[in-house]
Amino acid sequence: xxxxxxxxxxxxxxxxxxxxxxxxxxxxxxxxxxxxxxxxxxxxxxxxxxxxxxxxxxxxxxxxxxxxxxxxxxxxxxxxxxxxxxxxxxxxxxxxxxxxxxxxxxxxxxxxxxxxxxxxxxxxxxxxxxxxxxxxxxxxxxxxxxxxxxxxxxxxxxxxxxxxxxxxxxxxxxxxxxxxxxxxxxxxxxxxxxxxxxxxxxxxxxxxxxxxxxxxxxxxxxxxxxxxxxxxxxxxxxxxxxxxxxxxxxxxxxxxxxxxxxxxxxxxxxxxxxxxxxxxxxxxxxxxxxxxxxxxxxxxxxxxxxxxxxxxxxxxxxxxxxxxxxxxxxxxxxxxxxxxxxxxxxxxxxxxxxxxxxxxxxxxxxxxxxxxxxxxxxxxxxxxxxxxxxxxxxxxxxxxxxxxxxxxxxxxxxxxxxxxxxxxxxxxxxxxxxxxxxxxxxxxxxxxxxxxxxxxxxxxxxxxxxxxxxxxxxxxxxxxxxxxxxxxxxxxxxx
Amino acid sequence: xxxxxxxxxxxxxxxxxxxxxxxxxxxxxxxxxxxxxxxxxxxxxxxxxxxxxxxxxxxxxxxxxxxxxxxxxxxxxxxxxxxxxxxxxxxxxxxxxxxxxxxxxxxxxxxxxxxxxxxxxxxxxxxxxxxxxxxxxxxxxxxxxxxxxxxxxxxxxxxxxxxxxxxxxxxxxxxxxxxxxxxxxxxxxxxxxxxxxxxxxxxxxxxxxxxxxxxxxxxxxxxxxxxxxxxxxxxxxxxxxxxxxxxxxxxxxxxxxxxxxxxxxxxxxxxxxxxxxxxxxxxxxxxxxxxxxxxxxxxxxxxxxxxxxxxxxxxxxxxxxxxxxxxxxxxxxxxxxxxxxxxxxxxxxxxxxxxxx
Numbered sequence: 001x002x003x004x005x006x007x008x009x010x011x012x013x014x015x016x017x018x019x020x021x022x023x024x025x026x027x028x029x030x031x032x033x034x035x036x037x038x039x040x041x042x043x044x045x046x047x048x049x050x051x052x053x054x055x056x057x058x059x060x061x062x063x064x065x066x067x068x069x070x071x072x073x074x075x076x077x078x079x080x081x082x083x084x085x086x087x088x089x090x091x092x093x094x095x096x097x098x099x100x101x102x103x104x105x106x107x108x109x110x111x112x113x114x115x116x117x118x119x120x121x122x123x124x125x126x127x128x129x130x131x132x133x134x135x136x137x138x139x140x141x142x143x144x145x146x147x148x149x150x151x152x153x154x155x156x157x158x159x160x161x162x163x164x165x166x167x168x169x170x171x172x173x174x175x176x177x178x179x180x181x182x183x184x185x186x187x188x189x190x191x192x193x194x195x196x197x198x199x200x201x202x203x204x205x206x207x208x209x210x211x212x213x214x215x216x217x218x219x220x221x222x223x224x225x226x227x228x229x230x231x232x233x234x235x236x237x238x239x240x241x242x243x244x245x246x247x248x249x250x251x252x253x254x255x256x257x258x259x260x261x262x263x264x265x266x267x268x269x270x271x272x273x274x275x276x277x278x279x280x281x282x283x284x285x286x287x288x289x290x291x292x293x294x295x296x297x298x299x300x301x302x303x304x305x306x307x308x309x310x311x312x313x314x315x316x317x318x319x320x321x322x323x324x325x326x327x328x329x330x331x332x333x334x335x336x337x338x339x340x341x342x343x344x345x346x347x348x349x350x351x352x353x354x355x356x357x358x359x360x361x362x363x364x365x366x367x368x369x370x371x372x373x374x375x376x377x378x379x380x381x382x383x384x385x386x387x388x389x390x391x392x393x394x395x396x397x398x399x400x401x402x403x404x405x406x407x408x409x410x411x412x413x414x415x416x417x418x419x420x421x422x423x424x425x426x427x428x429x430x431x432x433x434x435x436x437x438x439x440x441x442x443x444x445x446x447x448x449x450x451x452x453x454x455x456x457x458x459x460x461x462x463x464x465x466x467x468x469x470x471x472x473x474x475x476x477x478x479x480x481x482x483x484x485x486x487x488x489x490x491x492x493x494x495x
Numbered sequence: 496x497x498x499x500x501x502x503x504x505x506x507x508x509x510x511x512x513x514x515x516x517x518x519x520x521x522x523x524x525x526x527x528x529x530x531x532x533x534x535x536x537x538x539x540x541x542x543x544x545x546x547x548x549x550x551x552x553x554x555x556x557x558x559x560x561x562x563x564x565x566x567x568x569x570x571x572x573x574x575x576x577x578x579x580x581x582x583x584x585x586x587x588x589x590x591x592x593x594x595x596x597x598x599x600x601x602x603x604x605x606x607x608x609x610x611x612x613x614x615x616x617x618x619x620x621x622x623x624x625x626x627x628x629x630x631x632x633x634x635x636x637x638x639x640x641x642x643x644x645x646x647x648x649x650x651x652x653x654x655x656x657x658x659x660x661x662x663x664x665x666x667x668x669x670x671x672x673x674x675x676x677x678x679x680x681x682x683x684x685x686x687x688x689x690x691x692x693x694x695x696x697x698x699x700x701x702x703x704x705x706x707x708x709x710x711x712x713x714x715x716x717x718x719x720x721x722x723x724x725x726x727x728x729x730x731x732x733x734x735x736x737x738x739x740x741x742x743x744x745x746x747x748x749x750x751x752x753x754x755x756x757x758x759x760x761x762x763x764x765x766x767x768x769x770x771x772x773x774x775x776x777x778x779x780x781x782x783x784x785x786x787x788x789x790x791x792x793x794x795x796x797x798x799x800x801x802x803x804x805x806x807x808x809x810x811x812x813x814x815x816x817x818x819x820x821x822x823x824x825x826x827x828x829x830x831x832x833x834x835x836x837x838x839x840x841x842x843x844x845x846x847x848x849x850x851x852x
Contacts, residue, residue, distance in 0.1 A: 016508060097502070174508065257839055259838075260846050261846070341504070342502055342507065344502070364508060365507055365509075366506060372615075377786035377787070380787060380835065381788075384838065385837060388835065390786065411837050417506070419509070423512040427504070433504050
C-alpha cells in the first residue's frame with residue numbers, strides 16, 4: 001500500500017508500434033561494399049569541431065588521425081579506411097537543413113589497410129586516467145544519439161566518485177534495433193567494455209538495463225555478464241522514452257537528477273551499449289571509432305537490415321544496398337521516428353550519431369491534418385518531464401514565449417510523446433523547438449544590445465575624458481604661456 | 496534523389512487517434528442508454544432527439560459559414576452531433592420541438608462558437624443550454640412523460656407523436672408526472688417523512704431506468720456500463736467520475752445516517768436524476784474540465800459537493816447542471832494552481848537539491 005505513495009518510477013510515455021521484428025531477427029550485415037568516397041564531417045559530436053591535421057593529396061591508413069580534438073569538449077576524427085584525401089571543404093551536413101559543414105573527403109583505395117595498432121594484454125593494469133585518455137583519443141562519443149564525448153563523461157564520473165554505471169540497452173525508439181543486434185551478437189565484447197569503463201571511472205557497480213521486448217539480447221548479455229559480479233543485467237518494461245537518460249536513472253536507481261545538474265553529481269553515469277563496445281575495441285585493440293551499426297528500415301525499404309558502415313558513407317549508397325524504393329519514400333529520417341530529424345535528401349554522410357536511417361512511406365507517417373485542440377490532456381498524461389504541452393503550445397501560438405518558459409519550455413526534452421499522442425495532430429514538438437530557438441535568439445539579441453550599449457557608454461566616457469584632458473592641457477598651456485609672458489614682461493621691465 | 500520536403504520534427508509516427516474517433520467512441524458509449532430512453536418514451540422522444548441533433552448540426556454549419564470556414568470537415572469531427580446528442584439526453588422526453596431547437600442554438604452558438612469554437616469554450620455547451628432552458632421555460636422543462644414504451648397500445652403512435660412534438664400535449668395530467676427527486680422535494684414541502692414518501696418507489700426501477708426522467712438519463716445501469724467502457728478505452732480518465740460519485744455517496748451517506756427521514760439515501764442519489772450521465776459524460780468533457788489528474792479529482796469532488804448541496808437544500812430537485820457549470824468556471828483556476836511536478840524540480844518549480852550522501 002505504501003508503494004502507492006512513493007514517487008512513480010516511470011511517468012508518462014507511450015507505447016508506439018515497434019516495427020522491429022523483421023530487422024531484429026537478421027544478423028548484422030557485414031558485406032556492405034566499401035564506398036569509393038567517404039565524406040567525413042569534422043563535427044560529429046557535441047562541442048567544438050575537430051581540426052584537420054592532414055593535407056589534400058595525402059595518403060592515409062585506416063585508423064589514422066585525420067583531425068584532432070579541439071578544446072575540452074570535442075572529439076578527434078579518424079580515417080575509416082585507407083586511401084587518399086581528395087578534399088577538405090564544406091559539404092552538406094546530415095541535418096534537417098543540410099547546411100554545409102567542414103568535411104574531409106577520403107577516396108578509398110579498396111585495400112582497407114590498417115595503421116599499426118597497439119594491442120594491450122591486460123588493460124586493467126592501466127591507470128584509470130589512461131583509460132579515459134585512450135577513449136578520448138579514439139574519438140569515442142555517446143553512440144545512443146547524444147554524441148557527448150565519452151572521455152569527458154568518464155572523467156566526470158571518476159571525479160564525482162559515482163557509485164553506479166548504467167548501461168543503456170533500452171533502445172526505446174521504434175524501428176531501431178542496432179543495439180539489440182549488437183547485444184545479441186557481441187555481448188562479451190560489450191561486457192568487457194563495461195568493465196573497462198568501470199575501471200576507468202573507478203566505480204564498483206554497473207547495471208545493464210534492457211527493455212523486455214529484447215529477450216534474446218537479455219539472455220546473451222546475462223550469459224556474458226555471468227562471471228562478473230559487478231555487472232548486473234536487468235530487464236526493464238518496454239515503454240518509450242525509457243531510454244531518456246534521466247528516466248532510466250530514475251527507474252534503475254530511484255534517484256532523480258535535479259534540473260541543471262549532471263547525473264554524475266548524484267552518483268550515476270549512463271552510457272550506451274554501443275559506446276561500451278567502442279570502448280572495448282579502443283582499449284583492447286587500440287582501434288579508434290571508425291564505423292557503427294546502422295538500422296535501415298521503414299516501409300519503403302525492400303531489404304531492411306542492420307548494417308555496419310564506415311563513417312562518411314553516403315546515405316544514398318546505404319539505400320541502394322538495402323534497396324530503398326525512392327518512389328514510395330515519403331520521408332527520410334535520421335534516428336528513430338520519435339526524435340529523429342527528417343533529412344531533405346540522401347547525399348548526406350552517416351556519422352557517429354546515425355543509429356538508424358528510416359525511409360517511411362506516407363501511410364506510416366503521422367497525419368498532419370491539424371485540428372483544434374480539444375484539451376483532451378493526453379499530452380499532459382504522456383509527458384515524461386511533467387509538462388503541460390497544450391498550455392505551452394497555446395502560449396507559443398500567441399507569441400507569449402515568456403509564459404511558455406514559465407510553464408517549463410526549457411525542461412522539454414523533445415521526446416515527441418505529445419506529438420505522437422495528439423488526436424488533433426498538433427505538431428507540439430515543432431512549436432517547442434521553434435520557441436526554444438526563438439527564446440535563445442531573443443536572449444542573444446538582448447545580450448548583443450546590452451553589449452553594444454556598454455561599448456557605446458564606454459566610448460562616450462572615453463571621448464569625454466579625452467576632451468576633458470585636452471581642455472585641461474589647453475588651459476595649462478595657456479596658463480604657462482601667460483606665465484612666460486609675464487616673466488618676460490617683468491624681465492623687460494627690469495631691463 | 497532529391498526530395499523537397501518541409502523539415503518537420505518528431506514524432507514522425509502517430510497514435511491511431513483522432514478527434515472524430517474520440518467523439519465516435521463517446522457516442523457509442525451513450526447509445527445504449529439513449530436507445531433505452533427512446534424505447535421507454537416512444538416516438539415523441541425519437542422526434543425530439545432527431546430534431547435536437549439535426550438543429551445542432553445546422554447551427555454549427557451556420558456559425559462556420561459566418562466565420563468563413565468550410566463546414567464539412569468540421570462537421571465530420573462529430574463534436575456538434577455529440578453536443579446535440581448529449582443535450583437531447585438531458586431534455587424531458589416529450590418536450591415540444593422548439594425546446595430542442597432553442598437548446599441546440601444556445602449550446603452551439605452561445606455555448607461554443609462565441610468563445611471561438613471547438614476547444615475554446617469555458618462551459619459545457621449541453622449543460623449551458625439545459626440550464627438556460629430550465630430557467631427560461633420551467634413548465635416545458637419539468638413536464639415529465641410517463642414511461643410509455645414503443646409499440647404498447649397505451650403509448651402514443653407514430654402519427655400521434657407528431658402531434659405531441661409539434662402542437663403540444665393535450666392530456667398533460669394523464670400522461671405525465673414528477674420525477675423521483677421532484678416528487679420527494681414536493682412532498683418534503685408538505686412535511687411528509689421519507690419512509691412515507693418512498694412507499695411506492697422502486698429502487699430497482701430507478702437503477703434499470705424505467706422511471707420518469709430525462710430522455711437518456713434514467714438508466715443508471717446502461718450509463719454506468721457505457722462510462723466504464725469509455726474508461727477502459729482510455730477515452731476518459733477515472734478521476735472525475737470516481738471522485739464525483741464518491742463525494743455524493745459519502746455526503747449522502749453521512750446525512751442519511753444522521754437523519755434517514757429527511758435525507759435521501761446514497762443509493763437513491765446515485766440512481767436518480769442526471770447523476771450517472773453527468774459523472775461519466777458531462778463532467779468529463781475534455782474542454783471544460785482540468786487537465787491534470789489531481790485537478791480532475793478536485794473538479795469531480797466539487798461537482799459532487801454542489802450536486803448534493805443543490806439537491807438537498809436548493810430550490811431545484813436536481814442540481815447536476817448547475818454544479819457542472821459552476822465547476823466549469825473554476826477549471827482555469829484549478830489548472831493554474833494544480834500543475835504536475837516537472838522532472839528534476841520541486842512542486843514550486845525550483846530545481847531539486849542534490850542529495851547529500
